[in-house]
Amino acid sequence: MKPPRILVFDIFGTVVDWHGSIVRELGQRFPQVDADAFALAWRAGYQPAMEAVRSGGRGFVKLDVLHREILDGLLPRFGLAHLGEAERADLNRVWHRLAAWPDSVAGLTRLKSRFTICSLSNGNLGLLTDMAKAAGLPWDCVLSAEVFRAYKPDPRVYLGAADVFEAAPGEVMMVAAHHEDLAAARNCGLMTAYIERPLEFGAAHIKDVSPVAANTLHARDLLHLADQMGC
Template sequence: MQAALFDTFGTVVDWRRGIAREVATLFERHGVTDLDPFAMADAWRARYAPSMAEVRAGRRPFVPLDLLHRENLEAALSLCGVDPAIFPSEELDALNLAWHRLDPWPDAIEGLTRIKARLIVAPLSNGNLRLLLDMAKRAGLPWDAIMGAELVRAYKPDPEAYLGSARLLDLDPSEIVMVAAHNDDLAAARTCGMRTAFVLRPHEHGPGQNTDLAPEQDWDFVAADLCDLAAQLGA
């Protein structure tokens, strides 16, 4: 095994608390009191998959996730009964960058640092390069390279997202372990010939999470967190 590629949102960083924190600041500034910031974070994230599906289906050319996030922000506000027009658009632009400022789970930096001593470590995320770069620089994530959907112009779980990333690393997919807290991501990676590591993140979606609470296939590794994965990889 030569490389470990990591899903990022949910697997390495806690998007829900980070987004809710910045939503709360905006809502306080504008006196919005009838929408829970966590509900808004969930609504924003709920539009993530359908917005990428348009690109995956070829109904829309590839655009970076920052742009999808910005469109989804206004759509989610409207769906939650808050008129996006009450906010200056520069403030929505600034909130959109909250995805660049997410905090890692407590085990992430130690786990990645240990795995980096044995393998190439890089994100294989649907986030665009600048988003992942800003996130890493702020949080100190020790990636060897910033990879992901934008470099191969394909969103996971499109096979090209996995196969194109393997080509950029000049590796056979079997030399790569895909690390994710999401069974569907690992299923797609396995179909492409990658090895797979499931990391338990039972609070990614908050206290009521009812998805990805357990492995749904016999993944090559199942880990409680990234330090546990490092230990299993002998790192």
Template sequence: MTAERLEDVRVLAFDVFGTVVDWCSSIAQEIEQLNPEIDGRTFARAWRAGYQPAMQRVRAGELPWTLIDDLHRMILDDILMEFGMSELDESQKRHLNQAWHRLQAWPDSAQGIARLKARYITTTLSNGNINLLVNMAKAAGLNWDCVLSAEVFHAYKPDPATYLGVARIFDVRPDQVMLVAAHQDDLDAARQCGLLTAYIERPTEFGADMPKDVSPHPANTLHASSITALADTLLT
């Protein structure tokens, strides 16, 4: 990647779940507070496993446009039975479903984003809905310039409408947007739309007991161990 292309970047668009916030540990903690006999990480992974299939039902037209909050609740209702927690009342279920609004940030996220804001427009580009992302930002101390969501485009990533929508909203070329994410499939889809890409290592996204491969991928523009490390690279 030439320095000239990096110099053209104006917008950093961040994937959120797993990249900026630690969904697995956060959900596990809430579950174990509710029921110490449940393995929280196993529950969190089961909940997350329903995420892509639920969105696919929307993409395929099986469901009308549906917010992630509502898809999370559909998945939750199913897995509560699997884990023997169906005795929760409606208020408890609603509160638990809102756990996604309370996810804790990775230790480097807030500082890294704050540093990057000095030079770039920083925005979310998440499948999470706007209410969820704003509440999360408040709770986790994430000071975004903008909150963009699949809700804005009525399309879930990896639909090109999401990646190209960022460029359209900020009136820049696609190659003036860099997607920052911990998921190679997200980065691959963004690259196909002309965006630059930065991979962030999150080896314990699925829990310390299930480390994932974070090896560099040659197609990515940048590879960083953290968001602060990305700031070190981009701000030098």
């Protein structure tokens, strides 16, 4: 394998534990709420909200806006319709405070020693920057769908990331815990590395992390990926 120049990373589920982080914060704030169900429902609104943008049904808006719209729709279902604006705004920012998986910082640091590492997420720039600051994620660069005004799996995101670094698509490796993200990247000519995150949706909802032969690499976590990349 000819090594890539640039590694670009999906974030939610791949680098950070969105489910566990939201469950912990909800449990502290609202112990009466089924935090597992709330976290899953919030995330379930993610793809439909982005699809409205992808389909041209609405103009591009930041993920923070979409998360807030989904949140406002969820609150009555979970007995939280009484929350005021300040509480809703702060709760929506839980996505800025997501904790990294235990291997993420060490794995990224090792990979950074040899490669340029960069986020490539549907999260907006402010969200990703706040998250990196809070979780200690050592990015060389923060890239977001917001830069390209398109949500993955739109090819503009993957090809745009390569263009930022004046790299050919084949010099870029997409790293993600989601096969659909990797398939879209592969269709654009990127190399792909799958990261197993069986607990992405929580211990009660174990995810199938079976290998897909089309991926360039398959790793247990980011430390294992660093091993495979010679870092």
